[in-house]
Amino acid sequence: MHLALKRTTFTNQSTIGQLSINGQFECYVLEDVVRKGEKVWGKTAIPKGTYNVQVTYSNRFKRLMPLLVNVPGFEGVRIHSGNTAADTEGCLLVGKTQSTDFVGQSRDAYAVLYAQIKDAIDRREPVTITIS
Structure with missing residues (x-):
């Protein structure tokens, strides 16, 4: 399974993509926010690239969740639900709707996406994500 994230909207609060x-x-x-130069902890989007995705236990969320592996720095x-940049510290928040600095129906979008990722991994199919 290959996921592709195309970043489309850049503001001083967040980055939104498809x-x-x-x-x-x-x-x-x-x-x-996508930043050039120095990374700001918990407030910087991850670098463009292709990463393997695994499903592992999150100590923070106390459940199995998708994890992007070997992201430099x-x-x-994780990929998880949330609505605004305040809900992430470098993670990818998914939603069915979007507006300025916001994704909506996040839990629904996450449930569908997680099921697909978990199914692929259970079938021993490699899962990758390319962020551009």
Whole structure:
């Protein structure tokens, strides 16, 4: 399974993009601000690139969740629900709707996406995400 996140909207509060699975639109994603130069802890989007995705136990959220592996300069980058940049510290927040600095219906979008990722991993299919 290949996820592709195309960043489309950049503000001084957040970054919003469109996530597709194997070329089909799935949902919107809100991240922290894309910064050039120095990283600001908990307020900077992860670097562009391709990352493996695993489902592992999150000590913070106390459940299994998707984790992006080997993100340079970051640890614990998860895909999860949330609505604004205040809900993320470098993670990817998913939603079915989007507006300025906001994604909506996040829990619904997350439930559908998580099920697809978990199913692929259970079938031992590699899961990757490319962020551009």
